[in-house]
Amino acid sequence: MRLLIRGALILTMKENDEPFSGDILIERDRIAAVVPRWEGRADEVIDASGMVAMPGLINAHNHTPMTLMRAFCDDLRLMEWLEKKMLPVEARMDEEDIYWGAMLAMAEMIRSGTTAYADMYIHMDHVARAAIDSGMRASLARGLVFLEDDGGKRREEALSLIEKWTGAGNGRITTMLGPHAPFTCPPGPLAEVIDLARERGVPIHIHLAETKEEVVRIRERYGQTPTEYLYHLGLFEHNHVLLAHAVHLTRRDIGLLRGMRGGIAHNPVSNLKLGCGIAPVCDMLAQGLTVGLGTDGAGSAATLDMFVEMKAAAWLQKADQSDPAVLPARQVLRMATVEGAKLLGIADRVGTLEAGKQADLILIDFQKPHLQPLHDPYALVAYSASGADVDTVIIDGRVVMRRRELMTIDEEELFRQVKKRVPRLVDGI
Numbered sequence: 001m002r003l004l005i006r007g008a009l010i011l012t013m014k015e016n017d018e019p020f021s022g023d024i025l026i027e028r029d030r031i032a033a034v035v036p037r038w039e040g041r042a043d044e045v046i047d048a049s050g051m052v053a054m055p056g057l058i059n060a061h062n063h064t065p066m067t068l069m070r071a072f073c074d075d076l077r078l079m080e081w082l083e084k085k086m087l088p089v090e091a092r093m094d095e096e097d098i099y100w101g102a103m104l105a106m107a108e109m110i111r112s113g114t115t116a117y118a119d120m121y122i123h124m125d126h127v128a129r130a131a132i133d134s135g136m137r138a139s140l141a142r143g144l145v146f147l148e149d150d151g152g153k154r155r156e157e158a159l160s161l162i163e164k165w166t167g168a169g170n171g172r173i174t175t176m177l178g179p180h181a182p183f184t185c186p187p188g189p190l191a192e193v194i195d196l197a198r199e200r201g202v203p204i205h206i207h208l209a210e211t212k213e214e215v216v217r218i219r220e221r222y223g224q225t226p227t228e229y230l231y232h233l234g235l236f237e238h239n240h241v242l243l244a245h246a247v248h249l250t251r252r253d254i255g256l257l258r259g260m261r262g263g264i265a266h267n268p269v270s271n272l273k274l275g276c277g278i279a280p281v282c283d284m285l286a287q288g289l290t291v292g293l294g295t296d297g298a299g300s301a302a303t304l305d306m307f308v309e310m311k312a313a314a315w316l317q318k319a320d321q322s323d324p325a326v327l328p329a330r331q332v333l334r335m336a337t338v339e340g341a342k343l344l345g346i347a348d349r350v351g352t353l354e355a356g357k358q359a360d361l362i363l364i365d366f367q368k369p370h371l372q373p374l375h376d377p378y379a380l381v382a383y384s385a386s387g388a389d390v391d392t393v394i395i396d397g398r399v400v401m402r403r404r405e406l407m408t409i410d411e412e413e414l415f416r417q418v419k420k421r422v423p424r425l426v427d428g429i
């Protein structure tokens with residue numbers, strides 16, 4: 001099966017490529033050619049004139065089933081929001097709630113141009129099912145909180161997820177181990193997870209230094225910053241690590257992360273909305289750290305639209321540094337694509353448009369007043385476009401949205417399920 005995308009303005013997102021008009025040939029699940037004009041045969045042609053083609057966006061930090069808690073309890077402090085609201089609701093979620101909550105996220109992500117993402121949550125078998133059914137590319141971890149003895153149950157689930165799902169869906173599913181955060185993971189169990197990740201060769205996905213409260217708690221318990229705490233447990237020696245947030249890092253902390261494998265998922269919208277602070281992204285980049293973008297769960301971020309995240313990331317650093325030159329549009333787009341792919345450990349497969357990579361790409365309809373004229377396509381995508389401008393989405397060579405119609409998800413049934421499930425989850429909380 002050969003699918004030809006004809007006549008798009010192509011942003012390959014490779015380091016030295018300039019935008020050019022051209023064709024993209026997809027053969028089964030892979031990109032076969034990215035060229036000014038493809039003269040050969042194709043089974044199907046998508047006319048992409050007036051559209052921008054670019055790699056699909058990569059959301060490096062999410063808790064998909066939390067779509068069910070969107071706008072349920074906004075405007076609370078994080079620790080209160082998490083401990084008094086989110087955790088009690090989560091305790092009531094059954095496997096089908098998880099599946100449909102995750103599916104709601106898949107629909108929202110595909111509709112706004114996200115083709116791969118990282119998730120940390122509970123009942124992950126059912127998130128995996130939603131990723132498989134929707135066609136999404138996903139990096140999945142069972143979130144691990146070690147605050148009480150569960151007889152190893154969470155650890156078992158984490159391992160079974162890895163064994164059962166790694167490589168599923170033609171390699172679309174990858175897995176990680178997900179110790180939740182320094183304040184929910186004491187040194188003993190955390191050190192075990194670090195060893196386990198090394199043994200199994202899987203990356204670690206963990207929250208870090210999201211709030212000032214966390215910094216205070218870790219200082220009280222261990223006399224260290226959260227970053228020092230993880231560093232002294234050896235986390236950054238060998239493991240590939242996906243750090244979510246990293247808002248409250250000292251200069252010394254950033255120094256400790258230099259040379260780490262993996263990097264930081266910056267979640268500016270969640271950080272802004274929860275009043276957490278501004279991550280020192282410019283300092284991280286200056287130290288050569290890899291920084292990608294994530295939304296966090298829809299419970300905290302309100303939206304999974306990575307176009308909102310790109311704007312927030314750029315504008316927050318410009319304001320914070322009093323310098324409009326920092327985080328230029330092209331760099332923000334790289335954070336939302338190639339850099340995210342590095343964080344997920346899948347940069348050899350996705351993140352740029354080039355022959356040999358898996359065909360994960362989006363077409364953005366530029367025939368709109370707010371996307372004219374065409375001085376700088378990077379700036380238009382990063383600063384002017386929104387998720388609703390994404391016209392067509394292809395993941396692993398499969399068209400999952402065509403002309404804004406979802407091909408893999410029945411939205412009517414999805415909304416019916418969500419409406420039916422939510423009252424039981426939140427009643428009295």
Ligand SMILES: N[C@@H](CCSC[C@H]1O[C@@H](n2cnc3c(=O)[nH]cnc32)[C@H](O)[C@@H]1O)C(=O)O
Pocket residue numbers: 063082086087090120121122142143144145154180181207210270296297300
């Ligand atoms: N609570 C689960 C394991 C954690 S899964 C991932 C967790 O991250 C939580 N979470 C979501 N957003 C945030 C955030 O912004 N900061 C910290 N935790 C979050 C979410 O509520 C969920 O509990 C258990 O006991 O087994």
Ligand SMILES: [Zn+2]
Pocket residue numbers: 061062063207244296297
């Ligand atoms: Zn999170």
